[in-house]
Amino acid sequence: MDSRLYSGILKNFENLLSSKKNYDVIIQAGEGLNQRELFAHSTVLRCQSNYFDTAFSSSWAEKRNGKFFFKKPNISPYILEAILRYLYCGSIELNTMSGTYILNLLVATDELDLHSLGEYVQDFFIKFQYKFLKNDPIAILEIIFQHETFTKLKDYFLEIICQExxxxxxxxxxxxxxxxxxxxxxxxxxxxxxxxxxxxxxxxxxxxxxxxxxxxxxxxxxxxxxxxxxxxxxxxxxxxxxxxxxxxxxxxxxxxxxxxxxxxxxxxxxxxxVGDLRQIGSLPSRILCNANELDSNIINAKYLALFARWMDKKDKVLKRMSQNFNLILRGSRDGFDADTFHLKCDNKGPTIVVAKIKETHKIVGGYNPLDWEGLSLKSTPDSFIFLFESCDDVNAGKIGRVIKTSNAIVCDPSWGPLFGNYDNGSNDLTMNAYGKWTSATNAYPNINIPRKFEVDDYEVYQVVYQVDN
Structure with a gap:
């Protein structure tokens, strides 16, 4: 529909709200020093909200001097004013609002039975207020668990907390x-x-x-x-x-x-x-924490959760992550040469390489979202390399996302994994034909990977995605 057909009508409703002309509803919002009276029209509110339609049709709607009177001490005037503007004009501004404001707005939409607005606010909160969860997770979770309609937000934040x-x-x-x-x-x-x-x-x-x-x-x-x-x-x-x-x-x-x-x-x-039981109790091993599912000599399940977050894209999600990080190569089992690498890893799609540096507690590696087949430079904005100063501390990880995307990945049958273009005597991270590793900053940022090193072991995992509908 051409916006010219309805923009003028919405503007008229906005003017009606602002002018307070012929209002027949007084809403006392907030309490104490923050209390303020807002004015509206019962016909508009009844049309837009089942809550107000029921209120105006029943005996609990108080009337004073021919006007409906409501008290809403638990909804601040600023939030109720935004809701009224939405009911009149079909729009609401959230981009400049704090996480606390948006969460309180969401609670108000539930009380006033504004399902569509509540869904919109939940989507916005999920998209833009992720950091707010980290700052005060308990306050958010307590509010979410008190409202059955916040299912989308509840599912999202529980998943985030489980992964992080x-x-x-x-x-x-x-x-x-x-x-x-x-x-x-x-x-x-x-x-x-x-x-x-x-x-x-x-x-x-x-x-x-x-x-x-x-x-x-x-x-x-x-x-x-x-x-x-x-x-x-x-x-x-x-x-x-x-x-x-x-x-x-x-x-x-x-x-x-x-x-x-x-x-x-x-x-x-x-x-x-005795050893004749595989499971204790009725619950199976956790998807990300089952040591039998994660077959690794280098990393544990926490690394998989972190890698999944680093790889996350809006159009992709990892499903059942431990089963979708499939080990396809282990140096100590299969060999440390380039031929073995390509035999095991070519045409397998996205992979993540993980290596434990010899005589240290450091872990290095990188993510190739494409594949290792062929003889060419491959371009992608999604690849990265990483370094963990201590294999015992997943929080000590440094990630370097590709800067020169046209030189993100190098495929060469004579070499092992090659991240970044060649300069200063090395690629950003590479293993040569004989299992020797080097690093020099070129296409990726400098995250202090050692210049030359040997590894105790290295592993390559195939990463399987599903497309989000």
Whole structure:
């Protein structure tokens, strides 16, 4: 439809709202010093909102001097004013608004039964307010869990927290997490956290709920033991004990053994000592944290979650990430020469290369979103290289996204993986025909990869995507 046909009509409605001409609705928004009266027209509000249509049709709509009167102390005047403008003009400005404002606006749309606006605000929040989740995840989650209509936002933020577990887990925030939200997170198979860390965080949370109980479980009284067991009981079935090693169990779980039901303790002993069980309890291993699914000598599941975020594009999402990072080459198993690399990795589509530098704790590698087949330079804006200063700390990763996109990837059957163009005696990251590695900054930023190095091992993973509908 030609905008000229309706833009004038919308302008007239905007003028009607601004002029307050013939208004018959007074809404007292906010409270205290922030309280303000807003004026509207019942016909417009009834047409646009089921909430107001019901209100004006029922006895609970208060009338004063022939005008409808509403009190909305829980909705600020600024938010209600924006909603009224939307109801009159069909538009709302969110680009300059803070995350807190948008979240409060979303709550107001739920109260006023403005489903379409609520969907729009959720989409906007997801697209532009991701950092707000990191700043105050608990406040956001508490609000989302209080409103059943926020399903899109709830699903999105839970997925983000599962992929970026350090937003909550391992921080002071975990102690303040409501039990319902914690239970929801622990139920999920895609929580990117080693199972022993899930247990450690759960113990931290339980102590926070019972601050009078002594830290050392060996010093608990019977009353303290009963109190802690009661607090923890609903979460015990959510722990995948079969993904906790015997050493981790001995050091971290065994001190709390009397918090576990006796039947579960016996099942765990059978798992470790007899070895005829593959799973303890009813829940399978988490998708990202199953050590049996992730066959790697170098990285753990947290790296996969991080790589997935680095690779993320608006038109693509990784599905069931551990199953879609398929190991196709391991140097210590298959060989460190260029022929083996191309035999195993050509025509496999996107791949990620991971190498452990010899006699250090450093990990290097890169992502090729194309393939390794042929003899040519390949252009892409999506490739990157990376360096982890310590293999024990996934948060120590540095990423270098390609700058000279036309020289992002080099394919050469006589060489192993080649990232970036050749200059200063090397590509940005490369393995020669005999398994020797070098690096010189050219097409990618300098992230301090060593100039020349050997590796203990290297692995190549095929990355499988699905297209988002």
């Amino acid at each position: 577990s350090d937003i909550l887990f391992g921080t002071d925030k975990i102690s303040a997490l409501p039990a319902q939200i914690l239970e929801t997170l622990l139920l999920r198979d895609d929580l990117a956290l080693d199972e022993i860390e899930v247990w450690n965080n759960l113990i931290t949370w339980t102590h926070a709920q019972q601050p009078t109980v002594k830290e050392d479980p060996h010093k608990w009284t019977n009353e303290e033991l009963t109190l802690m067991a009661k607090t923890l009981s609903r979460f015990i079935p959510l722990i995948r004990f079969h993904d906790i090693s015997s050493k981790e169990f001995y050091n971290k779980v065994l001190p709390y053994q009397y918090l576990l039901p006796e039947r579960l303790r016996l099942e765990i002993l059978r798992f470790y000592l």
